[in-house]
Amino acid sequence: MSEALLEVRRLKKYFPINAGLLNRTVGYVKAVDDISFTIQPGETFGLVGESGSGKSTVGRTILRLHEKTSGDVLFKGIPFHGLPKTEVRKLRPKMQLIFQDPYSSLNPRIRIGDAIGESLLEHGLAEKDELRDVVLDVLEACGLSSYHYSRFPHEFSGGQRQRLGIARALVLNPDFIIADEPVSALDVSIQAQIINLFQKLQHTRGLTYLFISHDLSVVEHLCNRIGVMYLGSMMEMASRDELFSRPLHPYTKALLSAIPVPVPRLKRERIVLKGDIPSPANPPSGCKFHTRCPLATAQCKELVPEFRLVGDDHYVACHLV
Amino acid sequence: MSIPTTAGRPEKAIRALDVSDSLWRQSIRQLRKNKLAVAGFAFIAFMFLICFIGPLFSPYADGKINPANMHQPPSAKHWLGTDLLGRDVLTRLLQAGRISLTVGLASMALSMTIGTVLGIVSGYYRGVVDQIIMRVADLLFTIPGLPILFIMGALMSDWKIPTDYRLYLVMLMLSIIGWPGVARLVRSQMLTLREREYMQAADVLGLSDKRKLFRHLLPNVFPLLIVIATLSIGGAILSESALSFFGLGVMPPTPTWGNMIDAANNVIDFEKRPWLWIPPGLAIFLTVIAINIFGDGLRDVLDPKQNTSR
Numbered sequence: 001m002s003e004a005l006l007e008v009r010r011l012k013k014y015f016p017i018n019a020g021l022l023n024r025t026v027g028y029v030k031a032v033d034d035i036s037f038t039i040q041p042g043e044t045f046g047l048v049g050e051s052g053s054g055k056s057t058v059g060r061t062i063l064r065l066h067e068k069t070s071g072d073v074l075f076k077g078i079p080f081h082g083l084p085k086t087e088v089r090k091l092r093p094k095m096q097l098i099f100q101d102p103y104s105s106l107n108p109r110i111r112i113g114d115a116i117g118e119s120l121l122e123h124g125l126a127e128k129d130e131l132r133d134v135v136l137d138v139l140e141a142c143g144l145s146s147y148h149y150s151r152f153p154h155e156f157s158g159g160q161r162q163r164l165g166i167a168r169a170l171v172l173n174p175d176f177i178i179a180d181e182p183v184s185a186l187d188v189s190i191q192a193q194i195i196n197l198f199q200k201l202q203h204t205r206g207l208t209y210l211f212i213s214h215d216l217s218v219v220e221h222l223c224n225r226i227g228v229m230y231l232g233s234m235m236e237m238a239s240r241d242e243l244f245s246r247p248l249h250p251y252t253k254a255l256l257s258a259i260p261v262p263v264p265r266l267k268r269e270r271i272v273l274k275g276d277i278p279s280p281a282n283p284p285s286g287c288k289f290h291t292r293c294p295l296a297t298a299q300c301k302e303l304v305p306e307f308r309l310v311g312d313d314h315y316v317a318c319h320l321v
Numbered sequence: 322m323s324i325p326t327t328a329g330r331p332e333k334a335i336r337a338l339d340v341s342d343s344l345w346r347q348s349i350r351q352l353r354k355n356k357l358a359v360a361g362f363a364f365i366a367f368m369f370l371i372c373f374i375g376p377l378f379s380p381y382a383d384g385k386i387n388p389a390n391m392h393q394p395p396s397a398k399h400w401l402g403t404d405l406l407g408r409d410v411l412t413r414l415l416q417a418g419r420i421s422l423t424v425g426l427a428s429m430a431l432s433m434t435i436g437t438v439l440g441i442v443s444g445y446y447r448g449v450v451d452q453i454i455m456r457v458a459d460l461l462f463t464i465p466g467l468p469i470l471f472i473m474g475a476l477m478s479d480w481k482i483p484t485d486y487r488l489y490l491v492m493l494m495l496s497i498i499g500w501p502g503v504a505r506l507v508r509s510q511m512l513t514l515r516e517r518e519y520m521q522a523a524d525v526l527g528l529s530d531k532r533k534l535f536r537h538l539l540p541n542v543f544p545l546l547i548v549i550a551t552l553s554i555g556g557a558i559l560s561e562s563a564l565s566f567f568g569l570g571v572m573p574p575t576p577t578w579g580n581m582i583d584a585a586n587n588v589i590d591f592e593k594r595p596w597l598w599i600p601p602g603l604a605i606f607l608t609v610i611a612i613n614i615f616g617d618g619l620r621d622v623l624d625p626k627q628n629t630s631r
Contacts, residue, residue: 065521092527105518109344109540118536119526152344168522 003077004038005176005208006062011035011071013054013061017281029281031057033232034071036307039225041175044202044209046223046240048216048255052277054232055212056100059178062210063097064088075176093123096169100181102161106153106168112139113149116168125172135171141204142167143197159190166197170205178210183218195222216259220244225313228252231288232280234307238314248316250293287319295320348544351622358618364611368604372418381409382416395596402596404584414600417576421605424492424577425558432496432557433550436503437542443504444511445534455508458501466498470560474569484572491570495557503549510542544623551619555612562605578605 012035014028031054039045047055060066062073064081073080075095080088099105107115117135120126126134136146142163153161162182169177179198183191195218201207213219219226220240227237228251236249247253254271261268273292278284284291290300299319307317352358376382381399387407395402401410439458443451473494477487514520515538523533558578564570565579566586573580578601585597 060521063525065524089527089529092525095525097522097525099518099522101518105522107517107519107537107541110536114536118532119528122526122528122532165522168526172526 004074005041005076006039006210007072007074008035008037008058008062009072009074011058011061011073012069013057013066014069027281029279030232030283031280032061033280033283035229035232035234036071037227037234037237039176039208039210041208042202042206043224044211044222046219046226047210047212047229048214048219048226049229050214050255050277052231052280053229054280055214055229056180057232058229059097059180059210059212063095063178065097090123093119093125093172094174095176095178096172096174098162098165098169098177098179098182101185102158102165103185105165106161108153111150111152112156112164115153116164116171119168119172123172135167138167138171141201142170143193158186159193162186162190162194163197166194166201170201173205174207176208176210178212180212181214182211184213184215191218198222216255228255231277231283233288234315234317235289236314236316236318237307238311238316242312242314246311246314248310248314248321249289249318250295250320251289287317348622352618355618355621358615358621361611361613361615361618364607365615368418368608368611369422372415372422375415376412376419379409379412379415381412392594394594401600402594404597410581410596410600413576413581414578414604417578417581417601418604418608420488420571420575420577421558421561421579422608424488424495424561424571425554428492428495428499428557428561429550429554431492432499432553433503433546435496436500437507437546439500440504440507441511441534441538441542444508445515445538451508454504458504461498461501466560467563469498470494470564471567471569474564474567478569484575488571488575491561491564495560498560499553499557503546503553506545506549507542510545511538514538514541548616548620548623551612551616555609555616558605558612559609578602 011032012030013032014030016025017027017029018024019026033054035058037045047058049055057066061068062080068081072082075091078091080091080095083091110118113132113135116138117126117131120131120134121128132149136149139146139148144160144163144167148156148160153164156164162185165182182198183194186194198209198211199222202209209222211219211223223240225237225239226243228235228243228249230251236243236247236252238246243252244256247256250271251273254273257269257271271294275292278288278291284301286302287293287296287300287305290296293300297319303319305317305319307315310316310321385408387403390403390407391405393399393403393407399409399411401414404410404413439454443454473490477490482490520533520537523537528537561570561577562579562582565577566583568580568583570579571577573584581601582598585591585594590597
């Protein structure tokens, strides 16, 4: 295997809960609790899980939008989280983020051309006189037109705005893009367009993606490898084909059984999870999933299952496998 | 707004010539639909015009005392009559307007500058600086404004500050009272803005603090600033008038609307010579009302809360 583009080692992100008159820390929300994975150049790694499982926090912590609690993030072998601020800024162009909400991720008072071009000026990647052409090329690569250059964000539709978000990330010519639920806010026909755009850009520019989503059909379509998160921990990680054909963790099975199928008469075994995801401020003991797991045993309540290799690049954290 | 017509457009040849109206222009167009706000603006403009240009055409602009001519009722010679010292009331009213409007504008500018800078510093950098600035602001908030102004005015009289300087000191005093409100608003605006997703995007893009501040944050605070600035002119004019009315602000012979009313502050003038106090009273009233109406109109078009969908 070649050298990993991104390696996340035992990453933890705890948010302190402050309360009381003295604003003392009374506990922690364990949003990301000991997560490890690697992403190879050129692949698309999918991170799935229900709301509140901490998938977005993983993405944001990798990029240092949140400071990690512990662990390491290596980008091309460079320990990104150990670098001083000035060095971090130099590496910024190489790793970009695409946001979930295309409405709030664009500054309403800045024209599109400036919003996309300003990072190039900031990093000295383009001269003022060639800036316009660079930006227009990127706009066109993302399926927008040149007359959009001087528009304001409110003049665009949701799908167009998501294209703008992609263009803004792409203009820096990054190697690695974290897409944080980039299609969740869009309707289905637009989702398809944006997903196709993602694939096209991967082919033409050799991009590597970390694709965060709760939509398993999208992830199946787009990703090579998939990690399943629950309450801040990784439950299962495998290649796409392996995960979809041979899911091992009960949580993964439940998620897969919930994917809608376009054949109404097809009889399927539907695993319905009871209750809500527990609070990450006070996660269950042992296996975090035991409160909702249909197969939980006494052992699951006591002992944290190890995240171990069970097959060809197939990892799972479950006592019953 | 221009409508995009792609049909028949040679795409590469005309690259991005299509420029939509700037947000400012859109706001101004919206503002012009508000008749009341336009009327308010027109009145303010008219007030400025006659106060600054009017006295140039007055034969009584030198403010010479003429006891033989005292307490004349309005006539063709003196449109608004004369005062106790035989000076033309209309001329003095306009000269007073100059002072009152200047004090209003200048103290607004000063308190806006102080308030904005301190608000940005505490909202953007947070931490200890924020704590210090906000506690000082709280302190100034807890003391009612008018008593402080009175104390400072009395101190100025006690120290026998020359009349010319008093004018500037009054501006300074008003802005000391005014900045905490501005700083708080700007700070709260900064706090909400820095959590917006596009500011996180700016972080990921690796933009410098300078660019984030001047390109992303300030333009978003600016509309709010314009609204508070407008409204605070009215407040400053009122405070100055109150101060001068109590004889603690700008001193005669320099006229202001406040001390003109003060000069007519006795029963005889009140009953027999309304031309001494009605014009300055009306001037204060109408100017402040016009400014507030205009400010309200501005708020309607510029308030960021109404633009969340953008």
